[in-house]
Amino acid sequence: MKRVRFVSYIAVFLIASLASAATQAAEPVIHHQLQVTLLPDSGQLQVTDKLQAPADAASFVLAESFTVRVDGQRLEPLETHDGLARYSWPDKAAGQTLTLVYESHIDSTEVCDWLRQTCRLLSPRGAYLDAGSHWYPQVPGSLHTFSLEVQLPDGWVSLSQGDKTAKGWQVDQPQDAIYLLAGPFKVYESVQNDRRALVYLQQPDEALAQTYLQATHRYLAHYSEMIGDYPYSKFATVESFWETGWGMPSFTLLGPQVIRLPFIPYTSLPHEILHNWWGNGVYIDASEGNWSEGLTAYLSDHEAQRQRGGAAAYRRDTLQKFSVFTRAGDDFPLAAFRSRHDNTTQAVGYGKSLMLFHMLNVRLGEATFQQGLQRFYANFRFRPASFDDLRRSFEAVSGESLTGFFDAWLHRTGAPRLKLESVQMENDKLQLRLQQESPQGAYPLPVRVRLTFADGEQQDRLLDFRQTDQRFSVDLDKPVVAVTVDPDYDVMRLPYEEELPASLNNLFAAKDVLLLASQEPASLTASLKDWLTANGKQVKALMKSEALPEEASLVLLNPDAERLDSLAPGNTLLQDDELHLPDARYLLDEHSAALSLVQGKRRMLVLFAPTEAALQVLLRKAPHYGKYSYIAFAAGDGKNLAKGQWPVTGSPLMWQTSAPD
DSSP, X not given: OBOOOGGGGOOHHHHHHTHHHHTOSSOOEEEEEEEEEEETTTTEEEEEEEEEOOTTOOEEEEETTOEEEETTEEEOOSEEETTEEEEEOOTTOTTSEEEEEEEEEOOOOSXXXXXXXXXXEEETTEEEEOGGGTOSOBOTTOEXXXXXXXXXXXXXXXXXXXXXXXXXXXXXXXXXXXXXXXXXXXEEEEEETTEEEEEEESSOOHHHHHHHHHHHHHHHHHHHHHTSSOSSSEEEEEEOSSSOEEEETTEEEEOTTGGGSTTGGGTHHHHHHHTTTBTTTBEEOGGGOOOHHHHHHIIIIIHHHHHTTXXXXXXXXXXXXXXXXXXXXXXXXXXXXXXXXXXXXXXXIIIIHHHHHHHHHXXXXXXXXXXXXXXXXXXXXXXXXXXHHHHHHHHHHHOOOOHHHHHHHHHOOSOOEEEEEEEEEETTEEEEEEEEEXXXXXXXXXXXXXXXXXXXXXXXXXXXXXXXXXEEEEEOSSOEEEEEESTTOOSOOOOOGGGSOOOTHHHHTOSEEEXXXXXXXXXXXXXXXXXXXHTTOEEEEEOTTSOOOSEEEEEXXXXXXXXXXXXXXXXXXXXXXXXXXXXXXXXXTTEEEEEEEEETEEEEEEEEOSSHHHHHHHHHHGGGGTTOSEEEEETTTOOEEEEEOOOXXXXXXXXXXXXXX
């Protein structure tokens, strides 16, 4: 996830006073010569910034806590709002070089809720400052180059964008933010093809460092070949002070636990490295939404699954997550996405955006799609760019008008549900009638139809589906025995329940839940109710004797086999104090588990936990496994032992007939 800074200038008093600077045809670039002293014991930050005052901006912004001086004279703010202070440049300073001297105590964020707050640190643990800290003069609409000299405590090292110098860092490419990180890190380094890979760890770990160094070189080479030259001279993987997953220009911050997870070098790391092209190489003009998260997820997370043969399942899970987390009316247009802070914003800003790029790839073809990305990167490197700039890049290489496609997917909410209305064979032609069901009208869809023949051969045909009710005539050279619409989930749509395995997300997305009381100790049930309430659920406890509604989201804790069978008839999950899952059997007194079941319009989350401690571990871990139908853990150490999805048996988008004799 790229560390975004859209909120840096949200204060109302800045918007009006600085609007002219934000709408310049070319972004002004301010060069800073920063000298910084970090005093971690007191939390004091001292800065001297020699810079040229922009000729077309009347004021600048710093954090309100700073005491600011120019030529020894105290500079008073014009106004303050929400922790920010706006200052006017000194008289006749426009276009002139001046020196600002300012200092402040930094209130450190000890526990960082990194999806929802600006986090900063200056303490004996280390230092972290970004644009949201407003620790350097900012003018909306401006970019920055800088030299940065840092006075550090003994045993500390620093990190920022750009190239290392004798006393700090130098950046000659325009940046949309300035970062400063420092602390008592152990630094590991490797150089290949003039690219430096670095690892900053709080405790020495040679094996871990080598894993990240090797992976970094691999991904830098891969994405450079795919898109264009890597825009920086280094990439550093840094053990964060908090459990974060941030991508900054030329480095990433991964939490102490996260960085040691064995799969992170092959999943999160490529995503964060790719952000140096999308978001930290080409910057985000958010006037039509944040395009970088969806594009980065498509070219890293989705691509990794494609290489493993799991791309169709990944897209199915993406559609399912969108369907689940926008079901309660929380949907919003992709053009309104700025950053992720919950499951709904992730479903839209990552998932729907990813599907937009996949549909574009299907429509244009992979070669043209790659050319469009390369053109976009070459034209907007170190500049802000929007979805509209992406559209024009793809139009230039394809020769197609894509205005209607982008308008539909950026500015409407929701997605259509597809319907296979009829299939008829007439001589050597297949007549199809497809429908789109959506209150928003028809969407432009490059939909694949898979034809299966009696001899087992399969052929895919790509249809331009853009009407609510549309007929297609497909040429055949032999009779078909089956037709499947969008078999690999290539278009953004609302999937049918029959196409999807039940997922734990079904219940995590519910706002109103019924908690079915069990024979468990009251403390266990109370803990579960507290957890549900803390996660935004309206919880109603239902006694065993009370009738269940036909449509509801149910949560069960440690039900017996009789109770479970009454809610999900025919299941064989519980037998003789064992939970029977597809991969193995698990003794209930030694394991915890969570299952998602669907019976008609009832969605059920079934939890098993032998102790209070096991329940707490299960509740903490389960949301990270939301796409799965079932999960199981060892009750003692909380190790994950099983995760999987129930099999899917059919789809309303499939038509079959008997093969001819």
